[in-house]
Amino acid sequence: MISIKExxxxxxxxxxxxxxxxxxxxxxxxxxxxxxxxxxxxxGFKPNEVARSLYRKSARIIGVVVxxxxxxxxxxxxxxIEDEAYRNGYRLTLCSSNEDVEKERVNIDLFASMNxxxxxxxxxxxxxxxxxxxxxxPVVVLDRETAHGNEVAxxxxxxxxxxxxxxxxxxxxxxxxxxxxRGPRNISSGRxxxxxxxxxxxxxxxxxxxxxxxxxxxxxQSKTEELLKKYPDVDGIIAANDMIAMAVYKVxxxxxxxxxxxxxLIGFDNIKLxxxxxxxxxxxxxxxPDMGRQATRILLDHIEGKPVLRNNIFPVKLIERETTRGxxxx
Amino acid sequence: MISIKExxxxxxxxxxxxxxxxxxxxxxxxxxxxxxxxxxxxxGFKPNEVARSLYRKSARIIGVVVxxxxxxxxxxxxxxIEDEAYRNGYRLTLCSSNEDVEKERVNIDLFASMNxxxxxxxxxxxxxxxxxxxxxxPVVVLDRETAHGNEVAxxxxxxxxxxxxxxxxxxxxxxxxxxxxRGPRNISSGRxxxxxxxxxxxxxxxxxxxxxxxxxxxxxQSKTEELLKKYPDVDGIIAANDMIAMAVYKVxxxxxxxxxxxxxLIGFDNIKLxxxxxxxxxxxxxxxPDMGRQATRILLDHIEGKPVLRNNIFPVKLIERETTRGxxxx
Numbered sequence: 001m002i003s004i005k006e007x008x009x010x011x012x013x014x015x016x017x018x019x020x021x022x023x024x025x026x027x028x029x030x031x032x033x034x035x036x037x038x039x040x041x042x043x044g045f046k047p048n049e050v051a052r053s054l055y056r057k058s059a060r061i062i063g064v065v066v067x068x069x070x071x072x073x074x075x076x077x078x079x080x081i082e083d084e085a086y087r088n089g090y091r092l093t094l095c096s097s098n099e100d101v102e103k104e105r106v107n108i109d110l111f112a113s114m115n116x117x118x119x120x121x122x123x124x125x126x127x128x129x130x131x132x133x134x135x136x137x138p139v140v141v142l143d144r145e146t147a148h149g150n151e152v153a154x155x156x157x158x159x160x161x162x163x164x165x166x167x168x169x170x171x172x173x174x175x176x177x178x179x180x181x182r183g184p185r186n187i188s189s190g191r192x193x194x195x196x197x198x199x200x201x202x203x204x205x206x207x208x209x210x211x212x213x214x215x216x217x218x219x220x221q222s223k224t225e226e227l228l229k230k231y232p233d234v235d236g237i238i239a240a241n242d243m244i245a246m247a248v249y250k251v252x253x254x255x256x257x258x259x260x261x262x263x264x265l266i267g268f269d270n271i272k273l274x275x276x277x278x279x280x281x282x283x284x285x286x287x288x289p290d291m292g293r294q295a296t297r298i299l300l301d302h303i304e305g306k307p308v309l310r311n312n313i314f315p316v317k318l319i320e321r322e323t324t325r326g327x328x329x330x
Numbered sequence: 331m332i333s334i335k336e337x338x339x340x341x342x343x344x345x346x347x348x349x350x351x352x353x354x355x356x357x358x359x360x361x362x363x364x365x366x367x368x369x370x371x372x373x374g375f376k377p378n379e380v381a382r383s384l385y386r387k388s389a390r391i392i393g394v395v396v397x398x399x400x401x402x403x404x405x406x407x408x409x410x411i412e413d414e415a416y417r418n419g420y421r422l423t424l425c426s427s428n429e430d431v432e433k434e435r436v437n438i439d440l441f442a443s444m445n446x447x448x449x450x451x452x453x454x455x456x457x458x459x460x461x462x463x464x465x466x467x468p469v470v471v472l473d474r475e476t477a478h479g480n481e482v483a484x485x486x487x488x489x490x491x492x493x494x495x496x497x498x499x500x501x502x503x504x505x506x507x508x509x510x511x512r513g514p515r516n517i518s519s520g521r522x523x524x525x526x527x528x529x530x531x532x533x534x535x536x537x538x539x540x541x542x543x544x545x546x547x548x549x550x551q552s553k554t555e556e557l558l559k560k561y562p563d564v565d566g567i568i569a570a571n572d573m574i575a576m577a578v579y580k581v582x583x584x585x586x587x588x589x590x591x592x593x594x595l596i597g598f599d600n601i602k603l604x605x606x607x608x609x610x611x612x613x614x615x616x617x618x619p620d621m622g623r624q625a626t627r628i629l630l631d632h633i634e635g636k637p638v639l640r641n642n643i644f645p646v647k648l649i650e651r652e653t654t655r656g657x658x659x660x
Contacts, residue, residue, distance in 0.1 A: 061423075069409050079400055082424060093421050110421055246606055246608075272400070277607060278576075
């Protein structure tokens with residue numbers, strides 16, 4: 001295997017220049033770029049991550065892309081990332097994309113130009129995964145599963161079990177007509193939770209009942225109205241997440257329905273808000289701060305050349321509060 | 331007035347080196363630093379901001395210090411800053427300090443080492459203002475008033491009028507025994523709102539009644555319990571902010587008090603949550619996104635050498651919702 005120094009010698013440039021070409025840095029003159037690329041082609045030189053990072057000037061910056069920092073789930077995750085990064089002498093640079101692919105794309109370029117050491121990505125856009133790959137910055141995917149496969153690692157919750165837990169809990173609480181508000185189908189967490197729900201339906205001989213829903217509060221209100229029209233006999237609702245559960249509660253209250261007396265309600269996430277609201281929300285806990293910290297830890301370990309676990313699935317847990325009537329076993 | 335080029339000539343260094351010395355950059359050898367400082371002293375050279383920025387390599391980074399990104403108010407502000415920065419080709423680097431002065435101090439150093447173009451500061455620590463001053467990075471103070479005076483500008487709400495509006499509204503709603511939950515006394519917004527409240531008490535011949543309170547949800551619950559013991563006949567509560575109002579609502583509900591039938595309740599901020607909660611919260615609106623955008627706009631204008639307004643007070647507005655019984659004029 002040929003070394004970076006030998007490539008430099010053959011191309012008559014410094015090893016740092018070879019590194020800059022490998023890392024697609026600006027500020028290398030075109031002639032040198034051509035020479036280095038020619039030598040790489042002729043010798044079959046394959047730079048590994050260690051070779052890359054050896055020559056890359058570390059900025060001690062982690063770039064983070066979240067769909068929306070306004071959403072408490074992402075906000076709590078970003079806070080955990082920031083804490084862990086700070087404890088390790090790294091800074092966080094944040095892009096709240098509003099799911100705007102163009103903004104995500106521009107931000108990946110900015111991260112690259114800032115010499116970011118790594119990226120934590122919470123996006124739905126396959127295109128962005130490709131973009132990150134071409135930027136050659138190591139990436140950890142958080143709260144998402146991707147088919148792309150070039151990420152350093154994935155960190156997510158056991159959403160399937162979460163979907164099961166929610167359905168089993170409402171059945172155990174005596175609900176006869178449970179309706180699931182299904183999360184976005186283009187996001188793995190939404191699909192997995194719904195699969196868990198369906199599995200329990202099959203096991204318990206229940207006919208599935210659901211409405212399609214997103215993850216944002218705004219859509220939750222109209223979807224709850226739709227749900228009440230479609231299933232007037234509903235006595236249990238599985239909300240797509242805690243923000244949706246807040247919206248469900250508002251619409252039910254306005255419609256004169258009592259929670260949990262008339263309709264029981266369970267959320268997903270255990271964002272802080274779920275405990276602050278009145279009544280306190282029964283929910284399925286995701287270990288949000290742990291997930292943020294772990295994603296950061298993995299990225300830093302990888303940057304330092306340590307081996308990391310590729311798939312990181314965090315367990316979920318049922319948190320019983322005031323919107324369901326206690327999990328008496330059926 | 332001597333120019334930076336003349337200083338460079340006299341010190342026998344390049345103008346860029348003079349700039350680096352002015353900006354306290356690392357990587358200037360001690361001998362050169364000594365020579366440049368000697369010439370500056372002998373000639374009385376005073377570098378202005380334009381001279382500074384001319385030579386400073388822009389990183390197009392804005393550093394932001396918030397006490398706690400978990401708090402929806404700061405979260406919504408940070409989002410607005412990020413939006414405006416992005417639209418102008420700048421990146422945001424975030425420090426959520428948890429009011430840890432040491433963390434704030436380290437972050438100011440990091441901002442400096444990243445060559446940040448400016449800082450937006452939401453902190454209570456006078457010490458940090460001094461630290462920022464010595465870093466020579468332009469700073470805009472947001473949601474705070476400081477006695478320090480070296481900031482480019484201050485951006486805040488008209489908190490005094492906000493305090494007035496809250497008290498006047500509860501009086502107009504027919505409340506006879508109104509208790510104010512006073513915000514932190516070391517934060518200007520808390521002091522100013524309380525002054526507004528006191529002024530209306532004086533005008534309307536009401537004896538002030540209050541408990542001391544912070545801005546975080548957790549403290550809100552215990553302070554509400556204290557309030558109910560101290561003022562059992564309370565029929566109107568002015569919460570220090572919307573998060574505190576959420577806590578008040580929880581404690582009142584548990585104590586069997588109905589809102590607004592038994593006790594009317596008003597918050598402050600108009601964070602999104604105030605409309606999402608059930609019942610929807612009557613509150614005094616701060617123009618949160620506008621304030622974040624304006625702080626960013628001012629910082630960028632200053633960086634580009636444009637004149638800026640030093641004091642920026644945003645008007646506040648009463649938002650009537652479901653926790654008060656309508657503002658019939660008394």
